[in-house]
Structures are given as C-alpha cells and as structure tokens.
Amino acid sequence: xxxxxxxxxxxxxxxxxxxxxxxxxxxxxxxxxxxxxxxxxxxxxxxxxxxxxxxxxxxxxxxxxxxxxxxxxxxxxxxxxxxxxxxxxxxxxxxxxxxxxxxxxxxxxxxxxxxxxxxxxxxxxxxxxxxxxxxxxxxxxxxxxxxxxxxxxxxxxxxxxxxxxxxxxxxxxxxxxxxxxxxxxxxxxxxxxxxxxxxxxxxxxxxxxxxxxxxxxxxxxxxxxxxxxxxxxxxxxxxxxxxxxxxxxxxxxxxxxxxxxxxxxxxxxxxxxxxxxxxxxxxxxxxxxxxxxxxxxxxxxxxxxxxxxxxxxxxxxxxxxxxxxxxxxxxxxxxxxxxxxxxxxxxxxxxxxxxxxxxxxxxxxxxxxxxxxxxxxxxxxxxxxxxxxxxxxxxxxxxxxxxxxxxxxxxxxxxxxxxxxxxxxx
Amino acid sequence: xxxxxxxxxxxxxxxxxxxxxxxxxxxxxxxxxxxxxxxxxxxxxxxxxxxxxxxxxxxxxxxxxxxxxxxxxxxxxxxxxxxxxxxxxxxxxxxxxxxxxxxxxxxxxxxxxxxxxxxxxxxxxxxxxxxxxxxxxxxxxxxxxxxxxxxxxxxxxxxxxxxxxxxxxxxxxxxxxxxxxxxxxxxxxxxxxxxxxxxxxxxxxxxxxxxxxxxxxxxxxxxxxxxxxxxxxxxxxxxxxxxxxxxxxxxxxxxxxxxxxxxxxxxxxxxxxxxxxxxxxxxxxxxxxxxxxxxxxxxxxxxxxxxxxxxxxxxxxxxxxxxxxxxxxxxxxxxxxxxxxxxxxxxxxxxxxxxxxxxxxxxxxxxxxxxxxxxxxxxxxxxxxxxxxxxxxxxxxxxxxxxxxxxxxxxxxxxxxxxxxxxxxxxxxxxxxxxxxxxxxxxxxxxxxxxxxxxxxxxxxxxxxxxxxxxxxxxxxxxxxxxxxxxxx
Numbered sequence: 001x002x003x004x005x006x007x008x009x010x011x012x013x014x015x016x017x018x019x020x021x022x023x024x025x026x027x028x029x030x031x032x033x034x035x036x037x038x039x040x041x042x043x044x045x046x047x048x049x050x051x052x053x054x055x056x057x058x059x060x061x062x063x064x065x066x067x068x069x070x071x072x073x074x075x076x077x078x079x080x081x082x083x084x085x086x087x088x089x090x091x092x093x094x095x096x097x098x099x100x101x102x103x104x105x106x107x108x109x110x111x112x113x114x115x116x117x118x119x120x121x122x123x124x125x126x127x128x129x130x131x132x133x134x135x136x137x138x139x140x141x142x143x144x145x146x147x148x149x150x151x152x153x154x155x156x157x158x159x160x161x162x163x164x165x166x167x168x169x170x171x172x173x174x175x176x177x178x179x180x181x182x183x184x185x186x187x188x189x190x191x192x193x194x195x196x197x198x199x200x201x202x203x204x205x206x207x208x209x210x211x212x213x214x215x216x217x218x219x220x221x222x223x224x225x226x227x228x229x230x231x232x233x234x235x236x237x238x239x240x241x242x243x244x245x246x247x248x249x250x251x252x253x254x255x256x257x258x259x260x261x262x263x264x265x266x267x268x269x270x271x272x273x274x275x276x277x278x279x280x281x282x283x284x285x286x287x288x289x290x291x292x293x294x295x296x297x298x299x300x301x302x303x304x305x306x307x308x309x310x311x312x313x314x315x316x317x318x319x320x321x322x323x324x325x326x327x328x329x330x331x332x333x334x335x336x337x338x339x340x341x342x343x344x345x346x347x348x349x350x351x352x353x354x355x356x357x358x359x360x361x362x363x364x365x366x367x368x369x370x371x372x373x374x375x376x377x378x379x380x381x382x383x384x385x386x387x388x389x390x391x392x393x394x395x396x397x398x399x400x401x402x403x404x405x406x407x408x409x410x411x412x413x414x415x416x417x418x419x420x421x422x423x424x425x426x
Numbered sequence: 427x428x429x430x431x432x433x434x435x436x437x438x439x440x441x442x443x444x445x446x447x448x449x450x451x452x453x454x455x456x457x458x459x460x461x462x463x464x465x466x467x468x469x470x471x472x473x474x475x476x477x478x479x480x481x482x483x484x485x486x487x488x489x490x491x492x493x494x495x496x497x498x499x500x501x502x503x504x505x506x507x508x509x510x511x512x513x514x515x516x517x518x519x520x521x522x523x524x525x526x527x528x529x530x531x532x533x534x535x536x537x538x539x540x541x542x543x544x545x546x547x548x549x550x551x552x553x554x555x556x557x558x559x560x561x562x563x564x565x566x567x568x569x570x571x572x573x574x575x576x577x578x579x580x581x582x583x584x585x586x587x588x589x590x591x592x593x594x595x596x597x598x599x600x601x602x603x604x605x606x607x608x609x610x611x612x613x614x615x616x617x618x619x620x621x622x623x624x625x626x627x628x629x630x631x632x633x634x635x636x637x638x639x640x641x642x643x644x645x646x647x648x649x650x651x652x653x654x655x656x657x658x659x660x661x662x663x664x665x666x667x668x669x670x671x672x673x674x675x676x677x678x679x680x681x682x683x684x685x686x687x688x689x690x691x692x693x694x695x696x697x698x699x700x701x702x703x704x705x706x707x708x709x710x711x712x713x714x715x716x717x718x719x720x721x722x723x724x725x726x727x728x729x730x731x732x733x734x735x736x737x738x739x740x741x742x743x744x745x746x747x748x749x750x751x752x753x754x755x756x757x758x759x760x761x762x763x764x765x766x767x768x769x770x771x772x773x774x775x776x777x778x779x780x781x782x783x784x785x786x787x788x789x790x791x792x793x794x795x796x797x798x799x800x801x802x803x804x805x806x807x808x809x810x811x812x813x814x815x816x817x818x819x820x821x822x823x824x825x826x827x828x829x830x831x832x833x834x835x836x837x838x839x840x841x842x843x844x845x846x847x848x849x850x851x852x853x854x855x856x857x858x859x860x861x862x863x864x865x866x867x868x869x870x871x872x873x874x875x876x877x878x879x880x881x882x883x884x885x886x887x888x889x890x891x892x893x894x895x896x897x898x899x900x901x902x903x904x905x906x907x908x909x910x911x912x913x914x915x
Binding site for chain 1: 854
C-alpha cells in the first residue's frame with residue numbers, strides 16, 4: 001500500500017474522518033494523546049481503509065464492504081440488559097460510555113479509560129500494531145470511552161466479570177486495558193449487543209496482560225444487530241505459566257471483523273482459542289488471529305468451528321509464528337466448517353511461520369456439508385430431517401462450549417445463545 | 427523431534443557449495459543489445475522469423491508489462507531487478523536450425539554430455555536397458571536440438587521448439603498460446619510473453635498415447651542473460667503425455683533471471699503428467715549469485731475427465747517463485763500436485779499450487795514436502811477454491827516441512843475458499859511425519875531406531891518420488907536423499 005499516494009476517499013472513509021473532525025474538541029485527551037489521534041486519522045485519510053491487496057485483509061476488503069458509517073449520535077441511548085450468567089458483576093458500557101459504579105469484588109480495581117486519556121497515560125497504548133492495523137487506527141483515533149481493569153495478584157474471582165457493551169444507533173469506540181496479577185483466576189465475558197435493529201458502528205480494543213501463573217477465561221460474545229458493523233480486537237501478552245482460554249462467539253452483526261493478536265512472553269505459557277462463528281443472512285464475518293510463540297516451552301491450541309447459512313460469508317485467518325529461540329513450542333490449529341448453503345462462502349487461511357527447529361506445529365482445515373451417514377443414521381431412527389440437521393449442527397459447535405464444563409452456568413448460558421441462534425436461522 | 431545426524435549429513439551433501447553443474451562453457455554467442463524496448467522485441471521476433479501476429483502479440487504484452495508493478499506479496503526478498511541490465515537474447519552462433527545432431531556445435535553437445543543428458547539418438551537406441559526419452563535441449567535463448575522428432579511424427583505427436591511451431595503450426599499455436607496464461611496474467615508472465623525466446627511445443631493428437639517420455643533440458647550459460655522460455659503442451663481428446671523438465675546453470679556471482687511460462691491444455695479424457703527437477707545454480711554459501719526463478723506454470727483441464735499432474739523436485743535457484751496450478755474446468759477433471767522443495771544456504775523458496783475447481787465432480791490432491799536448512803526460507807503457498815457451480819468438488823491437501831538448524835524458516839500459507847456447500851476440502855499440515863505408532867511397530871520388531879526412521883521416511887518421500895517417471899526418480903532421489911522426520915507443518 002502506498003501511503004504517500006492520495007486516495008479518493010470513500011463515503012465510509014469520509015464519515016470516519018468527519019467523525020473525528022466534528023468531535024475533535026470533545027474527544028478526551030490532549031498533548032500526546034491528541035498527537036497520536038492526529039497521526040492515526042491522518043493515516044486513515046491518506047491510506048484509506050485496507051483493501052484485498054493488503055494481505056491481512058485479503059478476504060475482507062474493508063474499503064469495499066464498509067459502504068457507510070452512521071454518524072456519531074450523542075443523543076442515542078441504550079438500556080443495560082441482564083447479565084448473561086446470573087451472579088456476574090456487570091461493568092456496563094452503553095453506547096461507548098462506561099460507568100464506574102456499584103460494588104466490585106475484592107481485588108478488582110476499575111477506573112474509567114477516559115481518565116487515562118485525559119492524563120495522557122493512554123497515549124502509548126494507542127499505537128497501532130502495524131500498517132495493516134485498521135481497527136487499531138480507527139479505534140485509536142476515535143476512542144472516547146472504556147475501562148481500565150486491574151485484578152490484584154492472587155485474586156480468585158468466583159463469578160464472572162461481564163463487560164457489557166450495549167449499543168443503539170450511532171458509533172462507539174472503546175478500549176479496555178486489563179491486567180491480571182500473578183496467580184489470578186478469573187472469568188471475563190466481553191459481550192457486545194445492540195438493543196435495536198438500526199445500524200450502528202462499533203470498534204473495541206481489549207488489551208490484556210496476564211502475569212505469572214494467572215489463569216483466565218475470556219469470552220467474547222458478539223451478538224450485535226443484523227445491520228451493525230463490529231470491529232473488535234483483543235491483544236494479549238502471557239507471562240510465565242500463564243493460561244488464557246479465549247472463547248470467541250460470533251452470532252450477529254452485518255460486517256464483523258474480530259482480531260486476536262497475542263504473544264507468549266514467559267515460558268510455560270498456554271493459550272487456547274475456541275471460536276464459534278454462527279453465520280447467516282447476508283453477513284460477512286472475519287476472525288483473524290496471530291500468535292507469536294516468542295519464548296521456548298509454550299503451547300497453544302486453536303479450534304474454530306464455522307456454521308455458514310444463507311448468503312453469509314465467513315473468513316478465518318490464523319497465523320502461528322514461532323520465533324527463532326522458541327524451541328519446544330507445541331502449537332496446533334484447526335478450522336472446521338459446515339457450509340450449509342450453496343450461496344454461502346467460506347475462506348480459510350491457516351498459516352504457520354516457523355523459525356525454530358525443535359517444535360511441534362500443525363494445522364488442519366476442513367470444509368464440508370453435514371455428514372450424510374450421520375444424517376441417514378438419525379433419519380433411520382425416525383427423527384425428522386430438519387430436526388436431525390439441527391441436532392448435528394448444534395453438536396458440531398456445542399462440543400467446543402463443553403470444554404468449559406467446570407463452569408456450568410457459563411456453559412448453560414452459551415448453549416442457550418447457540419440454540420436460540422440456530423432456532424432462528426437453521 | 428530434532429533432525430537426526432544422518433539427515434543433517436545428507437543435506438550437507440547437497441549443500442550449495444557442491445553444486446556440480448556450475449561449470450561454464452565458452453562458445454561464441456550472438457546477443458541482442460542489453461536492455462528491453464520495443465526494438466529488442468522486434469529484434470527477437472525477427473531473429474525467429476516470426477509472423478506478424480506473433481510480433482503484435484509480444485508488443486501487446488510488452489505495453490501491458492510497462493503498466494504493471496512487480497509483485498511483492500511473496501515471502502522472498504531480493505534487490506530490485508534492473509530489467510535494462512539484462513540481455514534478452516543470447517544464442518550460440520551458427521545454430522540457425524541445425525538439421526541434425528552433426529551440425530550442432532560440439533561444445534554444446536559436450537555440455538549436455540557433462541550434464542548427463544542423452545542427445546544422441548543412436549546411443550539411446552543401442553542401449554537396450556535404457557528407455558527412450560525424446561529431448562528438446564534449450565541453451566540460453568534457443569533450442570539447439572530436438573531428438574526423436576521423426577519417430578514421434580509417426581505417432582502423430584508434434585514435439586519441437588516453440589519457435590519452429592510458430593512457423594510450422596501457427597494454427598495450433600495461435601489457438602492455444604496464452605489461452606491458459608494470458609499475456610495479462612502477472613508481471614513475470616507478461617514479461618515472458620513479450621520476450622520469450624524459446625521453449626518446447628507438444629501436441630498429442632486425439633487418442634494417442636505418446637510413445638515415449640518427452641523432455642526439455644534448460645541450460646543458462648551466458649552471463650547477464652535472462653532465460654525466458656515458453657512451453658505449450660496440448661493433449662487432445664483421449665491423449666496421454668508425460669513430460670520432464672530439467673534445469674541447470676553455471677556458477678556465477680551475479681544473479682540471473684529465469685522467467686518461464688508453461689501452459690498445459692488437456693481436452694476431454696486427456697492426461698498430462700508434467701515433472702520438473704529444478705536444479706538451477708542456487709548461489710554460493712554467502713548467498714552470492716544464483717538464479718531468480720520466477721515461473722508461471724498452469725494447466726487447464728479443459729475437457730471432461732481430463733487430468734493434469736504436476737510433480738516437482740526443487741533444489742536449486744537463489745529464489746523460487748512458482749505455483750504450478752490446475753484449472754479444473756471440465757466435469758470430473760482431476761488435478762494433482764506433488765512437490766519436494768529443498769532449500770539450503772541463502773535460498774528462498776515461495777512455492778505451492780492453486781487448484782481452482784470450476785466443473786462438477788472435480789477433485790484435486792496436493793502433497794507438499796518442504797525441507798529448509800542453512801539460513802534459507804521455505805514457504806508453501808497454496809490455494810484451493812471451489813466456485814459456486816463446482817458441485818462435489820473434493821480436495822485433499824497435505825503439506826509438511828522440516829527445519830534443519832535454527833537459522834532457517836519454514837512457512838505454510840494455504841488459502842482455502844469454498845463457495846459451494848457440496849465441496850469437501852481437507853487440509854492438513856502435521857508435525858511429526860513419523861508417527862509414534864509406526865516407529866513403535868518397527869522397534870518392536872527389532873529394527874533399530876535409525877533404520878526404522880529411514881524405513882518410514884523412505885516410504886513417506888515415495889509419495890512424491892513415485893509420481894516421477896523412473897528416469898527422473900533416480901536423479902531426484904540422489905538429489906534429495908533426505909529423511910523427513912521431525913518435520914513441522
């Protein structure tokens with residue numbers, strides 16, 4: 001991409017740049033924060049949104065797909081909803097505005113991200129991950145809310161922490177720097193939903209750090225409206241023996257890109273990614289993942305299950321990088337897809353980039369329709385075809401959720417989300 | 427699992443410093459002036475006595491090329507090529523169509539002798555045990571000799587240099603040239619279309635099974651020349667042909683460019699088997715010199731039940747950028763890709779395949795084994811796609827790579843694109859090619875571990891090796907001779 005060459009801006013690009021210029025006095029932060037914002041928006045203006053010529057956006061030509069961006073609507077308002085899992089501590093973010101109130105479990109400190117923007121401490125974190133980090137660029141330029149969460153060392157949270165992002169109309173750009181101290185055990189649910197069917201545009205970046213021995217389950221549940229654009233990104237850094245179990249469930253949105261970028265910084269770190277993409281209608285959903293195994297003796301497994309109905313398009317890009325000295329890395333990635341309509345579309349790019357010689361790395365990818373033998377087996381037992389199909393599809397994705405068997409309430413809630421979605425679309 | 431000593435030794439044996447085809451031959455040559463312009467293209471075309479349409483075709487490609495930018499997406503890095511510092515035409519003097527082997531410069535014959543390429547028909551005929559192979563020998567920019575032409579003619583097979591074919595069979599060339607790789611295809615293919623100097627042409631008529639293996643041997647000899655050959659193979663309905671290609675170049679400090687285009691057309695029920703043993707000079711141990719191998723190879727399974735199979739053993743070149751592909755257009759057509767890519771020293775390989783499923787009930791199979799040693803980079807890049815109407819498209823892909831040493835890199839970049847719910851794609855890149863079960867089974871029967879590994883690995887490499895015609899398999903095995911245990915995806 002030639003950064004110098006002036007481009008003719010698309011409607012969406014113009015809307016994003018305008019959103020910045022019209023809000024410039026209101027966006028929190030000055031000095032260093034403002035100068036980072038200026039740079040990011042300038043890059044957006046000169047380089048534009050990424051096209052398929054940018055390798056990491058090959059299957060999601062954002063410049064073409066993002067036709068329009070709704071104006072930021074300061075009067076729009078969204079109501080909070082019940083927690084996904086009863087008993088959770090809910091941190092509510094409504095239309096991009098976070099509230100810091102209510103009681104928090106012991107060891108959890110939450111402050112508004114706006115404070116960090118105002119005092120300039122957020123500036124360094126606003127930098128993009130690379131020239132192709134369009135989400136980081138849009139979010140960094142326009143971010144005006146979010147939460148900074150610190151979980152003190154040795155804290156064991158019994159109930160989940162739900163970051164509830166509810167959206168209605170307009171735009172929201174939020175950030176969540178989260179640090180888990182040594183030995184923390186916690187479950188976090190990052191939940192994105194909209195309260196109506198009107199179009200909205202949302203970008204959200206979570207920046208997660210796990211110290212030594214921290215053991216965290218992080219669930220991203222994206223259930224936005226059928227007209228919404230969702231640009232999500234989670235960055236993570238794993239310390240020694242830290243364990244992160246990341247669940248990404250996409251069950252909504254029109255144009256969705258969820259990026260996951262992580263690295264292992266301490267030996268013994270273990271990362272698990274489990275993804276479920278329930279895709280229907282005319283939606284376009286892209287899950288893009290990169291993981292840097294930077295130190296020896298770290299492990300990761302990734303399993304992505306896609307179910308694609310109607311005219312939906314699904315994309316999975318996964319890249320595992322094993323650095324030169326990261327011997328004894330064990331990394332495995334699988335991407336399985338059920339393509340259930342002839343108008344549906346699925347593209348997968350599972351990549352390995354390996355510079356160490358004593359490692360175990362592998363990936364597998366499959367695309368297929370429902371197994372006819374299995375279907376026949378069920379039909380032969382008198383189960384009607386549509387029901388049999390639904391059961392098989394459900395089993396295909398529910399298998400992933402069952403890995404959380406120690407957290408019964410979470411499993412139940414997620415299974416509920418999946419079956420509700422399948423009832424509606426299958 | 428780390429590589430065992432035996433493997434490491436075997437890789438060293440084929441180390442770049444031991445490139446045995448690095449000799450240079452001093453013969454008088456005729457060159458076009460350095461650089462690239464419409465005049466040079468006119469010069470090449472005139473040298474080849476080409477008809478007007480061919481010149482226009484070339485000029486069209488050249489004008490297109492001027493508007494293109496060099497691609498940068500491959501995982502290879504090299505200093506910018508100055509396309510005006512290259513000689514686009516170099517021919518040994520006095521080769522304007524030798525009628526027989528006797529007229530060919532004996533120096534050139536010596537080159538092929540040294541390379542072990544049989545050009546003398548009588549010798550081959552005399553040898554009872556050797557099977558017959560017809561050879562088209564391309565030296566720098568021209569084809570110097572094509573053997574067994576007469577015998578092939580009896581079977582109706584046309585096998586000649588593409589320059590001759592343009593003159594003698596213009597109707598076939600015009601019909602098929604550029605129909606698989608159009609002049610607008612990509613930067614290097616477009617350049618090739620403008621300046622290609624020679625290559626082979628094969629036409630196998632309806633229902634004919636080509637009576638012998640056909641082969642081309644490419645040799646770059648002159649300094650600062652680029653070799654741009656163009657190969658066009660057409661298998662008419664029900665025909666079968668097996669084609670082999672070999673390449674070497676002298677050892678030099680400068681990089682040389684090789685940008686070839688190979689087009690295969692398989693009509694109804696036809697089958698083409700294309701095998702390559704690519705051993706261009708890879709550069710020295712410091713990464714100096716070597717061939718830039720930027721090649722576009724594509725097969726079009728145009729007819730029903732047609733089949734195209736690519737087998738490649740890649741050990742040479744400083745940089746390889748090559749994706750032999752199959753367009754599975756005909757219903758029930760099948761594409762295959764078998765590859766072993768070995769990189770050592772400072773070599774960079776970005777290679778793989780594309781299987782484009784367009785017709786109904788098409789199937790494809792990809793087996794790729796990459797081995798990286800030294801400070802080389804070895805990338806598999808492959809695309810499998812099923813279009814809306816490609817009902818029951820089926821693909822199986824397996825790519826494995828092995829790293830020897832911690833200064834090299836092995837990468838896998840598959841693109842899987844399904845637009846049809848009846849498509850069934852399976853892609854896998856597994857780690858340890860030697861399964862513990864197999865190893866245990868051998869050990870349990872008293873076979874020592876090293877021997878067991880060798881045994882299993884042998885069977886494993888055979889998957890690709892056995893796809894090569896006998897004559898090449900031996901050479902390839904010698905060239906590789908490598909165990910593939912401890913591999914990474």
